[in-house]
Amino acid sequence: MVLQRIVRAVIMGPPGSGKGTVSGRIVKTFGLKHISSGDILRANINARTELGLLMKACIDQGQLVPDDVMSRLILSDLRAVDQSSWLLDGFPRTIYQAEALDDAYSVDTVINLNVPFEIIKQRLTSRWIHLPSGRVYNIDFNPPKVSGFDDATGEPLVQRADDTPETVTRRLKAYKTQTEPVLEYYRSKGVLETFSGTETNKIWPHVETFLSRKLTSVNQKVA
Ligand code: G5P
Ligand code: MG
Numbered sequence: 337m338v339l340q341r342i343v344r345a346v347i348m349g350p351p352g353s354g355k356g357t358v359s360g361r362i363v364k365t366f367g368l369k370h371i372s373s374g375d376i377l378r379a380n381i382n383a384r385t386e387l388g389l390l391m392k393a394c395i396d397q398g399q400l401v402p403d404d405v406m407s408r409l410i411l412s413d414l415r416a417v418d419q420s421s422w423l424l425d426g427f428p429r430t431i432y433q434a435e436a437l438d439d440a441y442s443v444d445t446v447i448n449l450n451v452p453f454e455i456i457k458q459r460l461t462s463r464w465i466h467l468p469s470g471r472v473y474n475i476d477f478n479p480p481k482v483s484g485f486d487d488a489t490g491e492p493l494v495q496r497a498d499d500t501p502e503t504v505t506r507r508l509k510a511y512k513t514q515t516e517p518v519l520e521y522y523r524s525k526g527v528l529e530t531f532s533g534t535e536t537n538k539i540w541p542h543v544e545t546f547l548s549r550k551l552t553s554v555n556q557k558v559a
Contacts, residue, residue, distance in 0.1 A: 343368065343421040343551055344441055346428070348519065349449030351507040352456035352463075354536040356472045358449065359425045361540055366547060369417050373410055373426035375470035377401065378496070382467055396497045398506030400429065400514060407436040414441065429515040434522070445550050446522040447543060450532040453508055460504050464493040477536075 345368060347355045356372065363370045377395060380388030387409070391401050400406075410427045428434040437443065462475040466486035473480045473493060481487050498507065522528040529546055533539040 342419070344424075344444050345422070345547075346424045346443055346446045346522075347449070348429075348446060348515070348522075349451060350453060350456060350511045350515075351504060352460045353449040353451040354539070355425045355449060356470060357478075357536050358447070358540060358543060359423055360471070362423055362543070362547065365544060366421075366551060368421045368423040370470075371410070371413055371417070371422055371424050371427075372470055373406065373424075373429075375425075376409065376413065378467060378470075396503070398498055398503040398510060400510055403430055403432040403436075407433050411436065411440055428518055429511075431517055431521055434518050443522070443525075443527055445547075446528045447546075448519055448522075448528055448530040449539065450530050451534060451539075455534050456508070457501060457504050460496075460499045461501060463499055464495055466491060466493055 345362075347359055347362075349355050356374075359370045359372065362368055377388070377391055381392050381395070382388070387405070391405070394401050406427065410424070410433075414422065414424075424437075428437050459474060459477070464473045464475070464480070464484070465471065466473075466489065468491070469486070469488070471486060471488065472478075480493060482490075484493055485491065486493055498504075519528060519530075529550075531539045531542050531546075
């Protein structure tokens with residue numbers, strides 16, 4: 337599909353709900369630019385930037401990075417892709433961040449992946465990632481072609497420091513208390529679309545159909 341006007345989308349859902357996995361499919365199908373706050377933070381940690389070193393403890397303990405730091409970081413990255421359609425993954429995750437985003441951009445649609453907490457933990461402890469690209473694998477769900485190595489580059493895969501069972505529990509708590517209110521914020525604005533299920537392959541066709549219609553209607557409004 338060729339996008340005729342800039343579309344601004346957000347993908348939300350608890351840790352492990354499949355935001356990264358579904359984002360990969362959205363990027364491939366619709367060509368939006370994927371901006372993942374977690375990938376950006378992990379790239380900073382890996383490159384040992386001042387920000388990465390400061391935020392590492394916070395992330396490894398499953399706590400959210402301070403709002404002002406996160407908002408400045410993401411809004412400056414968004415300014416760099418101002419003329420493209422984008423999909424934000426992992427931001428906003430507090431009301432403060434949602435308001436900061438609203439002050440700068442109007443969001444067309446928010447895709448909410450509603451996946452039960454019970455099935456998430458196992459997914460995360462068997463996740464492997466390709467750090468430079470953010471590509472995600474899973475030993476059970478979508479294993480790499482060669483065990484331990486990225487399909488596209490052949491580079492080694494790593495496990496995330498915050499994917500231990502204890503830290504996942506803390507991340508789910510932070511989601512419940514700090515991020516769930518953001519769903520209500522977007523529901524009241526009429527832009528929230530929720531997709532419930534336990535398997536990405538069953539959720540994805542519904543997301544794809546929804547986005548095809550949504551992107552067509554956004555473009556028609558402009559024409
Ligand atoms: P992140 O990086 O944003 P989370 O916790 O929001 O991290 P996460 O863990 O990246 O979210 P996801 O992207 O929703 O999860 O899920 P995924 O990676 O696609 O899928 C999870 C696993 O399940 C993968 O192995 C995948 O292959 C597998 N899978 C997918 N579908 C299925 C399925 O149907 N079946 C099975 N069996 N498996 C499946 O944030 C990390 C940290 O950074 C900080 C915080 O400290 C945060 O904890 N941070 C922020 N702090 C403040 N404000 C912000 N805005 C911040 N953003 C990040
Ligand atoms: Mg992710």
